[in-house]
Amino acid sequence: MFSVFGITDPAIWIGYVLAIGLALACIIYGAVNWNKGAKDHGS
Amino acid sequence: MAVDPLTTAILVVVYVAITLVLGYLGYKKTVHAEDYLLAGRASHPVVIALSYGATFISTSAIVGFGGVAANLGMGMIWLTVFNIGIGILLAFVVFGKKTREKGAETGALTFPDLMGKIFHTPKLQLISGIIILLGMPLYTAAVLIGGARFLETTLSISYTTALLGFAVVVAMYVIYGGLIAVMYTDAFQGAIMLIGMTILLILTYIYVGGVTAGNSALAAMSDMVPEALIGQGMTGWASMPELGSPIWYTLITTLVLGVGIGVLAQPQLVVRFMTAKENRSLNRAVLVGGPFILMMTGVAFTVGALTNVYFYQHTGKIAVVAAGGNVDSVIPLYINMAMPDLFVIIFMLTLLSAAMSTLSSLFHTMGSALVCDIWGRGQKCAISLRANQIGCVIMMVISVVLALAMPEGIIARATAMFMGLCASAFLPAFAVGVYAKKPSRAGAMASMIIGAAIWFLWTVFVHTAEAKVLGISQTLTGAVTILGAPWTVIDPLIIALPVSLVVMILFQFQSRNDVKTT
Numbered sequence: 021m022f023s024v025f026g027i028t029d030p031a032i033w034i035g036y037v038l039a040i041g042l043a044l045a046c047i048i049y050g051a052v053n054w055n056k057g058a059k060d061h062g063s
Numbered sequence: 064m065a066v067d068p069l070t071t072a073i074l075v076v077v078y079v080a081i082t083l084v085l086g087y088l089g090y091k092k093t094v095h096a097e098d099y100l101l102a103g104r105a106s107h108p109v110v111i112a113l114s115y116g117a118t119f120i121s122t123s124a125i126v127g128f129g130g131v132a133a134n135l136g137m138g139m140i141w142l143t144v145f146n147i148g149i150g151i152l153l154a155f156v157v158f159g160k161k162t163r164e165k166g167a168e169t170g171a172l173t174f175p176d177l178m179g180k181i182f183h184t185p186k187l188q189l190i191s192g193i194i195i196l197l198g199m200p201l202y203t204a205a206v207l208i209g210g211a212r213f214l215e216t217t218l219s220i221s222y223t224t225a226l227l228g229f230a231v232v233v234a235m236y237v238i239y240g241g242l243i244a245v246m247y248t249d250a251f252q253g254a255i256m257l258i259g260m261t262i263l264l265i266l267t268y269i270y271v272g273g274v275t276a277g278n279s280a281l282a283a284m285s286d287m288v289p290e291a292l293i294g295q296g297m298t299g300w301a302s303m304p305e306l307g308s309p310i311w312y313t314l315i316t317t318l319v320l321g322v323g324i325g326v327l328a329q330p331q332l333v334v335r336f337m338t339a340k341e342n343r344s345l346n347r348a349v350l351v352g353g354p355f356i357l358m359m360t361g362v363a364f365t366v367g368a369l370t371n372v373y374f375y376q377h378t379g380k381i382a383v384v385a386a387g388g389n390v391d392s393v394i395p396l397y398i399n400m401a402m403p404d405l406f407v408i409i410f411m412l413t414l415l416s417a418a419m420s421t422l423s424s425l426f427h428t429m430g431s432a433l434v435c436d437i438w439g440r441g442q443k444c445a446i447s448l449r450a451n452q453i454g455c456v457i458m459m460v461i462s463v464v465l466a467l468a469m470p471e472g473i474i475a476r477a478t479a480m481f482m483g484l485c486a487s488a489f490l491p492a493f494a495v496g497v498y499a500k501k502p503s504r505a506g507a508m509a510s511m512i513i514g515a516a517i518w519f520l521w522t523v524f525v526h527t528a529e530a531k532v533l534g535i536s537q538t539l540t541g542a543v544t545i546l547g548a549p550w551t552v553i554d555p556l557i558i559a560l561p562v563s564l565v566v567m568i569l570f571q572f573q574s575r576n577d578v579k580t581t
Contacts, residue, residue: 023279025274027282029301038148040361042147043357044353045353046152
């Protein structure tokens with residue numbers, strides 16, 4: 021049976037993939053936009 | 064496993080000393096009421112992220128929800144998906160920046176003050192303040208009780224001493240140092256939480272034989288699920304419950320959606336966005352916030368589920384049975400049985416940090432709600448530094464009295480209840496308020512009042528978990544709940560939030576049409 025790190029239920033391992041993926045997305049978002057929004061242009 | 068009392072005492076004293084020094088630094092930097100309420104609107108991005116994360120994650124998220132994962136399994140990881148996707152990405156990127164801009168534009172100093180100023184009416188400030196003062200003391204009492212119970216067992220002191228000592232230490236830095244002290248100490252406590260949870264994850268996977276072996280062992284235990292849980296839809300600890308079963312509804316509606324969405328409109332978290340000097344700080348905070356939350360709830364839920372493997376290998380029992388049937392005892396028991404002495408102390412400081420960081424923010428938000436938003440509504444919010452300090456003291460005393468008086472059954476539900484109430488009452492009005500050019504004032508009032516009312520009615524008369532403990536439905540109607548399954552396991556938020564949202568949208572379109580026709 022197909023498993024990811026010993027987990028066979030896709031509803032569980034997809035959850036883990038999404039959780040880790042979203043944390044990575046946060047890192048990428050923060051790095052890419054590191055210097056954006058420096059001035060109060062929005063207010 | 065006995066932990067050396069001297070080492071424990073030394074580490075606790077050092078921890079409290081660092082906390083108080085950081086509180087003192089906050090006190091030195093607090094000159095004006097704006098410093099006290101919004102940390103002078105100039106917080107560092109890492110401090111914002113750790114403070115937001117540490118406030119977000121209380122003891123109940125680690126011990127309580129970790130215990131739930133020991134009982135219901137790894138499906139809880141979906142709450143982590145929501146915690147990061149909604150609680151960090153959506154919260155900071157979509158709501159955070161607009162909140163900061165509106166806060167700076169209007170000069171608002173608290174969440175209710177922001178609501179009042181966006182909609183140009185002090186009535187909304189008052190209503191928001193009242194909802195905070197009705198809902199937040201319960202949540203605060205829950206955090207206080209959780210922290211005190213934990214200190215009682217770990218330090219072998221009486222419950223009342225633990226409760227009062229805990230409240231007094233937090234009180235000292237919140238009262239004098241305001242939000243600067245709260246955020247400095249939050250960041251320190253957040254760093255300890257990060258260290259503690261990282262060690263917990265690594266050691267747990269070592270104990271169960273590695274990642275794949277541990278997960279496989281957990282999946283292979285599906286035939287050990289108790290009959291009562293199988294009857295309610297549980298299929299194993301490494302698989303989701305049956306779609307549409309009572310456990311599935313509880314997992315998805317109360318835990319994943321209720322807590323996951325509920326975090327969006329919590330006043331003590333929203334105010335963090337207003338402490339940023341510029342949007343750049345919020346972008347940078349996302350980089351720290353996402354991984355931080357993954358390491359908090361993601362680790363708590365994974366380790367919680369895996370304790371079943373550990374307890375089965377060492378005692379022949381599943382986790383909840385080994386813990387005497389008490390879900391809340393699984394994580395503390397596991398830590399004490401499995402972990403080295405030094406880590407038991409580190410984990411104790413991790414939990415103390417989680418409790419203190421949440422508690423300090425709640426004290427601060429309630430104090431400002433009382434002074435700025437109820438007493439001083441419509442005036443310049445920050446009447447004086449001293450008035451805000453007195454507000455904090457009053458709300459602390461009320462919370463401590465509540466914590467001493469409340470039965471534990473209802474307190475355990477308080478975290479999810481508070482989050483549900485906040486989202487149902489505040490979220491639609493808050494979202495439209497920060498985004499629309501001309502947000503509907505009548506819509507905001509109707510949405511907040513209807514959202515709060517429906518949430519209350521569903522909690523009291525339909526959702527079994529709360530209705531049974533509250534007993535109001537039983538007294539008035541003779542039945543624990545007035546509706547049958549599956550409604551009794553659907554969280555109040557799932558009903559109240561869509562209604563509140565529809566009301567806000569209808570009023571918003573109505574007011575737009577009115578503007579066009581005039």
